[in-house]
Amino acid sequence: MSHIKIQLGILALLLLVGGTGCVSSEDRAGVNESLSIDFEQSPVGKYSERRLKSEWRGTQIVCGKKDYVFYKLGITPYPLTIGEEQANNYLSVQIDKGRFDPIVGAQWSTPLAGSDSFYLSYRVQFAGDFDFRRGGKLPGLAGGAANSGGNIPNGTDGWSARMMFWENGKLSFYLYYPDQPGEYGDPLFWRHSDGEIVKAEAGKWYTIQQYIQMNDPGQKNGIVKGWLNGELVCDADTIRFRDTEALKVDQVFFSVFMGGGDLSWAPGKDQQIWFDDFQAFNSLKKN
Structure with missing residues (x-):
């Protein structure tokens, strides 16, 4: 009982001193002209916050x-461990049984040198017999306040272009931008050339690639492209992300969790999503 009281006391103290927003309150140590992270130098086992921040330069934890x-x-x-498969290291994010939203999973923001365009690539596997349920979030590019959680952009504060998986492994962008039709993110589904929605299967590695190009301020000419294993599966050119030149592509938004806002999104068992080979740079992917 005394141990529980001590924990609750520490919890109350940390919540009081944590302020609002991010609780791992380091100022960004710098920005990255590019990123290349393959986890090969990270030892197998717990992927500590210290290790994360040394590899993802300038990162700020945004889990709440x-x-x-x-x-x-x-x-x-x-939630974070380094695993090994066939002499290759990867990052594993744990998703606990019966849990949803960022309290289980991982979220952080890694700063990029602000640019009107950026390219992001990473590999992902929904490990084992993954339970997709109703879906969850995957990393993407963002800018400014990296709006999410029902915070609709106003054209001057920020935007985000995370990925999302859905029931049966369907994949989409999950966009926050001023013209979004609802309170929460707008799913821009990835489709094969025949119009069929792209689906990921559990237990297989996939390479996700995305390219974002900012619109001219106030114009609906922003570009969003996506590739799965080299196949162009999303190509939109009518997005208004911003009404000011000050907003750029300036961060990788690593956002991984189930949800969704209720238990219908929660998995029926403990499970993992694996990641590897993150790359980000200011260049259009030619394909």
């Missing part, structure tokens, strides 16, 4: 005060 404190106190299992 309560979620972060729960990790620190061991109330919620730490």
Whole structure:
């Protein structure tokens, strides 16, 4: 009982001093002209916050005060480990049974040198017999406040272009931009040339690639492209991300969790999503 009281006391203290927004409150140490992270130099086992911040230069944890404190106190299992498969290291994100939203999973923002265009690539596997349920979030590019969570952009504050998986492994962009039709992100589904929605299968590696080009301020000419294993599966050129030149592509938004806002999104078992070979640079993918 005394141990529980100590934990609750620490929790209350950390919540009081944590302020609002991100609780891992380091100023960004710098921005990245490009990123190339393959986890080969990271030892197998826990992928610590210190290790994360050394590889993802300038990163800020954005999981929220309560979620972060729960990790620190061991109330919620730490979600990040380095695994090894056929002499290749990868990052594993744990998703706990019966849980949804960022309290289980991982979220951080890694700064990029602000540009009107950026390219992002990474490999992903929904490990084992993954339970897709209703879906969840995957990393993408973003700018400014990296709007999410029902925070509709106003054209001057920010935007985001995360990925999302859905029931049966369907894949889409998940866009926050001023013209989005609803309160939450707008799913721009990835489709094969015949119009069929792209689906990922559990237990297989996929290479996801995306390219974002900012619109001219106030114009609906922003570009969003996506490739799966080299196949162009999304090509939109009518997006208004911004009404000001000040907004750029300036971060990788690593956002991985199930949800969704209720238990219908939660998996029926503990499971993992694996990631590898992150690359980001200011160049259009020619394909």
